[in-house]
Amino acid sequence: MADDKSNAAAYWKANVRLIAGCLVVWAFVSYGCAILFRPLLAGIPVGGTDLGFWFAQQGSILTFIVLIFFYAWKMNKLDEKFGLGE
Amino acid sequence: MSQFAINLLFVGASFALYIGIAVWARAGSTKDFYVAGGGVHPITNGMATAADWMSAASFISMAGLLASGGYANSSFLMGWTGGYVILAMLLAPYLRKFGKFTVPDFIGDRFYSNTARLVAVICLVVASVTYVIGQMTGAGVAFSRFLEVSNTWGIWIAAFIVFLYAVFGGMKGITYTQVAQYVVLIIAYTIPAVFIAMQLTGNPIPMFGMFSTHTESGLPLLTKLNTVLNELGFRDYTADVDNKLNMVLFTLSLMVGTAGLPHVIIRFFTVPKVADARWSAGWALVFIALLYLTAPAVASMARLNLMTTVYPQAAGQVENYEEAMDNALVYEERPEWIRTWEETGLITFTDLNNDGRVQLYNDGNEDFADTAEARGWEGSELNVNNDILVLANPEIANLPPWVIGLIAAGGIAAALSTAAGLLLAISSAISHDLIKTMINPKISEKGEMLAARISMGGAILLATYLGLNPPGFAAQTVALAFGIAGASLFPALMMGIFSKRMNSKGAIAGMLAGLLCTLLYIFTYLGWLFIPGTNMLANTAENWVLGVSPLSFGAVGAMINFAVAFAVSSATEEPPQAIQDLVESVRSPKGAGMAVDH
Numbered sequence: 063m064a065d066d067k068s069n070a071a072a073y074w075k076a077n078v079r080l081i082a083g084c085l086v087v088w089a090f091v092s093y094g095c096a097i098l099f100r101p102l103l104a105g106i107p108v109g110g111t112d113l114g115f116w117f118a119q120q121g122s123i124l125t126f127i128v129l130i131f132f133y134a135w136k137m138n139k140l141d142e143k144f145g146l147g148e
Numbered sequence: 149m150s151q152f153a154i155n156l157l158f159v160g161a162s163f164a165l166y167i168g169i170a171v172w173a174r175a176g177s178t179k180d181f182y183v184a185g186g187g188v189h190p191i192t193n194g195m196a197t198a199a200d201w202m203s204a205a206s207f208i209s210m211a212g213l214l215a216s217g218g219y220a221n222s223s224f225l226m227g228w229t230g231g232y233v234i235l236a237m238l239l240a241p242y243l244r245k246f247g248k249f250t251v252p253d254f255i256g257d258r259f260y261s262n263t264a265r266l267v268a269v270i271c272l273v274v275a276s277v278t279y280v281i282g283q284m285t286g287a288g289v290a291f292s293r294f295l296e297v298s299n300t301w302g303i304w305i306a307a308f309i310v311f312l313y314a315v316f317g318g319m320k321g322i323t324y325t326q327v328a329q330y331v332v333l334i335i336a337y338t339i340p341a342v343f344i345a346m347q348l349t350g351n352p353i354p355m356f357g358m359f360s361t362h363t364e365s366g367l368p369l370l371t372k373l374n375t376v377l378n379e380l381g382f383r384d385y386t387a388d389v390d391n392k393l394n395m396v397l398f399t400l401s402l403m404v405g406t407a408g409l410p411h412v413i414i415r416f417f418t419v420p421k422v423a424d425a426r427w428s429a430g431w432a433l434v435f436i437a438l439l440y441l442t443a444p445a446v447a448s449m450a451r452l453n454l455m456t457t458v459y460p461q462a463a464g465q466v467e468n469y470e471e472a473m474d475n476a477l478v479y480e481e482r483p484e485w486i487r488t489w490e491e492t493g494l495i496t497f498t499d500l501n502n503d504g505r506v507q508l509y510n511d512g513n514e515d516f517a518d519t520a521e522a523r524g525w526e527g528s529e530l531n532v533n534n535d536i537l538v539l540a541n542p543e544i545a546n547l548p549p550w551v552i553g554l555i556a557a558g559g560i561a562a563a564l565s566t567a568a569g570l571l572l573a574i575s576s577a578i579s580h581d582l583i584k585t586m587i588n589p590k591i592s593e594k595g596e597m598l599a600a601r602i603s604m605g606g607a608i609l610l611a612t613y614l615g616l617n618p619p620g621f622a623a624q625t626v627a628l629a630f631g632i633a634g635a636s637l638f639p640a641l642m643m644g645i646f647s648k649r650m651n652s653k654g655a656i657a658g659m660l661a662g663l664l665c666t667l668l669y670i671f672t673y674l675g676w677l678f679i680p681g682t683n684m685l686a687n688t689a690e691n692w693v694l695g696v697s698p699l700s701f702g703a704v705g706a707m708i709n710f711a712v713a714f715a716v717s718s719a720t721e722e723p724p725q726a727i728q729d730l731v732e733s734v735r736s737p738k739g740a741g742m743a744v745d746h
Contacts (some may be wrong), residue, residue, distance in 0.1 A: 070732060070735070070736055073735075073736065074735050077735075078646075081237045081238070084233070084237060085233075085234075085237070088230065088233045088234075092226045092230050092399060093396050093399065093400075096222065096226060097392055097395050097396055097399070098392055098396065100388055101388065108359060109358070109359025109360060109368050109369070109370065110359065110367070110368025110369060110370035110371035110372075110374075111359075111368075111370045111371070111374075111386040112386070114388075115219055115222075115370075115386045116359065118219060118222035118225070118226065119214075119219075119222055119225055119358075119444040120355060120441055120444065122225075122226050122229075122230065123225060123226070123229045123433075123437050123440055123441060124437070124441075126229050126230055126232065126233050126433060126437075127430065127433050127434055127437055129233055130232065130233055130236045130237075130426070130429055130430035130433055131427075131430045133236060133237055133426065134236070134423070134426035134427045134429075134430055137241075137423070137426055138423055141423065141737055146736050146737055146738045147423070147737065147738070148421045148422065148423065148737060148738060148739070
């Protein structure tokens with residue numbers, strides 16, 4: 063029982079760490095590149111405008127997709143590692 | 149065949165398909181009715197979620213919003229997709245593991261309180277009902293434009309079709325019709341976009357075409373668009389915004405609102421396993437992105453198309469724009485699509501300077517007033533409603549009549565699929581949470597099914613009534629639905645999973661604080677219950693606290709919710725051991741297959 067508990071706690075800790083990492087990227091591309099840091103990226107041209115505009119209209123959406131699949135894939139590995147899969 | 153007959157054929161065929169699915173997927177048990185039996189494949193569910201999510205607003209209005217606002221309206225794109233990242237990581241897998249049927253189910257059980265359950269039911273019903281009004285009116289517009297029936301008949305037909313498959317099929321019928329509706333709407337959206345991208349840039353993929361070269365002028369498409377807009381006194385399409393705080397908060401409000409909307413969350417209860425809920429969120433976003441990556445391309449291209457329709461000479465390699473501006477479109481020679489849409493009143497023209505030509509420019513720009521005067525312009529003469537961009541696309545691009553029929557079926561599919569999802573969320577909250585859990589726990593399975601169907605029927609009647617008599621605040625309801633979902637439901641759900649220490653007092657205080665602050669802020673600027681004239685401050689940027697618009701306040705409301713909940717919770721007792729065990733159990737994916745029913 064105690065083992066089960068510490069196992070579950072370790073699993074949860076790993077999950078929270080993974081989520082935190084993914085959300086940093088999530089915030090960086092949308093709130094960062096697309097909004098707040100857009101003036102800093104103004105020098106990088108993309109198809110007639112700048113990189114920040116691309117992130118706001120396409121880049122962040124593409125990154126979001128990659129993030130969810132990355133998370134799902136990583137979590138499957140964690141489920142297996144901690145013996146909590148179905 | 150006339151255009152009317154073609155439209156009728158496409159819309160009729162799509163309805164026959166939905167009804168066929170409804171007959172095939174009748175719900176036999178409450179589990180079928182609430183969660184489609186719980187055995188939906190993650191990719192199937194992803195597709196159904198995409199249709200559930202993409203409403204009449206996404207299909208019809210979003211491209212128009214982007215076209216008129218340019219970069220500044222990118223918030224809609226990021227907000228309505230980024231919400232799926234937090235949904236996939238912070239809510240969906242754990243709520244699936246919890247294994248019950250509704251969102252208030254979780255809030256009531258986790259916070260061991262029927263008060264919390266009731267607050268959740270109220271938030272859910274208000275958010276979903278406000279949201280469903282837009283779907284009914286959207287379906288009404290599509291019907292009246294394409295099928296030449298009155299708006300009223302359009303709404304009744306839409307209500308009847310939804311009634312057929314939602315009341316008999318429940319979640320099971322809704323799931324499979326949503327899959328069909330997704331296919332219809334994505335094809336309808338993509339085909340005209342591909343043709344327009346081909347015409348303007350030679351690139352058949354709209355999302356790439358948007359960032360490539362405009363064939364006629366040889367300039368990058370967005371550069372060309374910026375130049376033409378500048379010549380007419382408009383801001384650059386790609387211009388940055390000054391109020392970044394507001395843009396950040398607006399995007400965040402849309403994200404947490406998306407993650408907290410019950411009709412989206414309950415879709416994830418239909419997959420077999422916790423891992424499937426995670427994959428399914430990814431697939432949902434893939435299917436959503438197919439439309440959301442095309443929309444900004446449609447927006448920029450349609451804006452350029454509109455400008456070069458009015459100023460035909462501005463399209464090519466122009467040295468001096470003055471000449472192009474003088475040779476604006478002669479009104480009598482206007483293209484057919486302008487005539488068609490003038491009949492609906494969504495395009496209007498007044499020849500202010502009586503020159504027989506159409507002028508379209510930014511007459512609100514004081515710096516541009518001298519230029520306009522020098523050109524003999526006396527005001528912008530063409531008024532184009534944002535909502536027609538997508539619907540008029542096939543006509544603007546001269547596509548064959550069947551594409552228009554497809555757009556008609558697509559617009560109606562987008563409205564119906566979202567309406568059905570919302571109606572299910574409302575009816576399950578009433579029959580399951582209110583009747584089964586709180587009023588009459590002894591109700592039989594059959595009795596609960598009947599209650600679910602009756603409340604679904606009642607919800608459809610209410611939605612129809614509100615669609616026919618839209619309250620004056622219909623346009624503001626987005627702020628309300630997202631504000632409520634984001635400021636009350638999302639934080640409560642998240643804390644219920646991520647904080648073992650959170651107790652019922654904290655959660656209830658947090659939900660109420662978030663909800664009331666958000667309502668207060670919205671009503672201060674938009675009027676009490678949106679009644680015009682009752683607002684205490686004018687809804688202008690100068691009056692907003694720190695420049696935060698009422699539409700952006702959901703994120704602030706969510707923060708208030710978190711802060712109040714933690715403060716109250718840490719000052720009061722720990723939740724009982726059984727609840728802490730419940731939290732442990734939702735955190736672990738093991739055994740989700742067994743945790744069903746009661």
